[in-house]
Amino acid sequence: MMSNTLLDIKNLRLSFFTPAGEVKALNDVSISMQEGDVLGIVGESGSGKSVTAYSIMGLTAHPGKIIGGTIDFNGHRINEMSEKQMRKIRGKEVSMIFQDPMTSLNPVYTIGNQIREVIYLHTDLDKQQAYDRSVELLNLVGINDPEKRLKQYPHELSGGMRQRVMIAIALACEPKLLIADEPTTALDVTIQAQIIELMMELKRKINMSIIMITHDLGIVASMCTNIVVMYAGKVVEAGSIDEIFYNPKHEYTKGLLRSIPNIDSPSHERLIPIEGSPVDMLNPPVGCPFAPRCDKCMKICLKRMPEYTKISDTHKSACWMLQKEELERSKGVMK
Amino acid sequence: MSRYIIKRVISAIITLFLVATLTFFLMYLVPGGPFLAEKAPSPQTMKALEEKYGLDQPVGVQYTNYMKRLLKGDLGTSLKMRGQEVNHIIKTRFPISAKLGLCAVILAVSVGLPIGSFAALKRGKFLDRLIMFFSTLGMAVPGFVVATVLMYFFGVKLRVLPTFGLTSPLHYILPVIALAFYPTAYISRLMRSSMLDIIGQDYMRTAKAKGVSQFKSLFKHALRNAILPVVTYLGPMLASILTGSFIVEKVFTIPGLGNQFIGSITDRDYPLIMGTTIFLAFLLITMNVLVDIAYKIIDPRIKME
Numbered sequence A: 001m002m003s004n005t006l007l008d009i010k011n012l013r014l015s016f017f018t019p020a021g022e023v024k025a026l027n028d029v030s031i032s033m034q035e036g037d038v039l040g041i042v043g044e045s046g047s048g049k050s051v052t053a054y055s056i057m058g059l060t061a062h063p064g065k066i067i068g069g070t071i072d073f074n075g076h077r078i079n080e081m082s083e084k085q086m087r088k089i090r091g092k093e094v095s096m097i098f099q100d101p102m103t104s105l106n107p108v109y110t111i112g113n114q115i116r117e118v119i120y121l122h123t124d125l126d127k128q129q130a131y132d133r134s135v136e137l138l139n140l141v142g143i144n145d146p147e148k149r150l151k152q153y154p155h156e157l158s159g160g161m162r163q164r165v166m167i168a169i170a171l172a173c174e175p176k177l178l179i180a181d182e183p184t185t186a187l188d189v190t191i192q193a194q195i196i197e198l199m200m201e202l203k204r205k206i207n208m209s210i211i212m213i214t215h216d217l218g219i220v221a222s223m224c225t226n227i228v229v230m231y232a233g234k235v236v237e238a239g240s241i242d243e244i245f246y247n248p249k250h251e252y253t254k255g256l257l258r259s260i261p262n263i264d265s266p267s268h269e270r271l272i273p274i275e276g277s278p279v280d281m282l283n284p285p286v287g288c289p290f291a292p293r294c295d296k297c298m299k300i301c302l303k304r305m306p307e308y309t310k311i312s313d314t315h316k317s318a319c320w321m322l323q324k325e326e327l328e329r330s331k332g333v334m335k
Numbered sequence B: 001m002s003r004y005i006i007k008r009v010i011s012a013i014i015t016l017f018l019v020a021t022l023t024f025f026l027m028y029l030v031p032g033g034p035f036l037a038e039k040a041p042s043p044q045t046m047k048a049l050e051e052k053y054g055l056d057q058p059v060g061v062q063y064t065n066y067m068k069r070l071l072k073g074d075l076g077t078s079l080k081m082r083g084q085e086v087n088h089i090i091k092t093r094f095p096i097s098a099k100l101g102l103c104a105v106i107l108a109v110s111v112g113l114p115i116g117s118f119a120a121l122k123r124g125k126f127l128d129r130l131i132m133f134f135s136t137l138g139m140a141v142p143g144f145v146v147a148t149v150l151m152y153f154f155g156v157k158l159r160v161l162p163t164f165g166l167t168s169p170l171h172y173i174l175p176v177i178a179l180a181f182y183p184t185a186y187i188s189r190l191m192r193s194s195m196l197d198i199i200g201q202d203y204m205r206t207a208k209a210k211g212v213s214q215f216k217s218l219f220k221h222a223l224r225n226a227i228l229p230v231v232t233y234l235g236p237m238l239a240s241i242l243t244g245s246f247i248v249e250k251v252f253t254i255p256g257l258g259n260q261f262i263g264s265i266t267d268r269d270y271p272l273i274m275g276t277t278i279f280l281a282f283l284l285i286t287m288n289v290l291v292d293i294a295y296k297i298i299d300p301r302i303k304m305e
């Protein structure tokens, strides 16, 4: 199957200019994604996952500012588009769902109103057609009695239901890409599984790609085709699911995987935090950001940022250990 | 809904009863009397007057008599404005104050809401600080200063606006501004803080992610949520502003209820004090019910019980 590049983020640098100083939230982030991929973005809290997602939506909030790099999505250069142009893409070509379904819907408007809003924004459907489409969408996300639900307010629905409604809104215009920012973190385990199942089912029905931001390696294992591992505003490793799970190269990734009891039967384990404290983004270290917590840390790690080592066409990692191995290998060849 | 109405009516009756009783006995405890003007009448006249109005009877009897009449909706007769029924006084004076007050409320809301929202959007910027400065000022300056300054500047100095009575639409301008001053400042502050809170809500982010424009997300998604605290404030504010401000009515010589009320207190015009107080309480209760209903309409999460 020929696949096309849907999303290509190159050397994205993004900072928040706060009164305390410049918070370098993203440092040279490059992420590439093919049509049909389900890309998992993992990494501990504060590593820049959400900021990356918002930048794809063109929703970098003040005082955040993109200071370098490019974002190409579906033929658009996102980082050069005006707010007005972006509005036509949001909710239509790329949609997003969020962590907390309890607060993501406006409490004073009905479910129907909030679904129709996005339909009216991006399509020419009339009132009746928009209504029919809303019913169809609620059926699609597995909400029964849609006619009744459309008239209800968010507070009349459970958390799982509301997340289904959020998904319905996100999918109303059949986007090319759905970004889900920890969509199940706030839900209980059985509901989590249902939502993930629903997303995968919808992915098959509508031809879309998914970015799944999560803490949960179990979810990644069950649905993703590719993984990006982020640490302190950097992509420290990226690869296919097999490459990351069976051949992790970065010490941080290895640490993450060690924290799950059994990779082959992921029982929805949350990432157990690796010892040590996260990086101070106001004063990021010059060398490898993971160095203070890494037990393989060498002198060079503290002094210089490691370059990416290409392990395969899809697999890359930024760790001095790999550079060292490569160097030794090439020395061996020269001998 | 019907349970709500029954509940409200019962609590209104109890409140009105308590207000009437409390006012009655407080009035009785305060020294002085209605006939102790500068030209004190002779003891004989005094006695005759007190007999006429039943003020010579034991307080308990006076109280029961009053309450009996009150039940029939009769607020009695004024002691100072001989022969005038309190009902009649309220009926003629209240519309004057209410008209003025209503204009002031409309002004306060239509200025306060937008500038408060605007300040929130420009948070921390120059315009926000400017608006906040003026609204702090607006809340700190006492009403009589506002009224006097307006009157002096526009009426006496520039001579562009009338300052006496309410005989033409132009006459409304200064008193309405004076009345609206404080509520405008207060509403804009209230709106600013409430708007700031709402702008940070998750559903505002959802609206953006759907492709809703900033303008529309403010008007549709933020405003309706942000306005709730203002609605709460509007209830008591309406009641007090509709019954008239003593200061503004005094300064601009307006024969409204506010002016009358304060007059009745200095005069110890017991029936008039009682009547106006009960009327004010009644208005306050009504406004609070209206607020509840408005709340319910704005926010579907509110249950009326």
Ligand SMILES: Nc1ncnc2c1ncn2[C@@H]1O[C@H](COP(=O)(O)OP(=O)(O)O)[C@@H](O)[C@H]1O
Pocket: A016, A018, A023, A025, A043, A044, A045, A046, A047, A048, A049, A050, A051, A052, A061, A062, A063, A064, A281
């Ligand atoms: N509005 C903001 N102002 C300042 N810093 C921010 C803001 N939003 C995010 N950041 C910083 O950006 C970094 C990445 O945040 P985020 O992408 O939300 O992390 P996560 O991976 O948990 O989603 C964090 O260090 C955070 O402090």
Ligand code: SF4
Pocket: A250, A251, A252, A288, A289, A290, A291, A292, A294, A295, A296, A297, A298, A301, A306, A318, A319, A320, A321
């Ligand atoms: S570069 Fe050095 S410190 Fe960083 S992960 Fe690799 S070995 Fe550890």
Ligand SMILES: [Mg+2]
Pocket: A049, A050, A051, A181
């Ligand atoms: Mg996040």
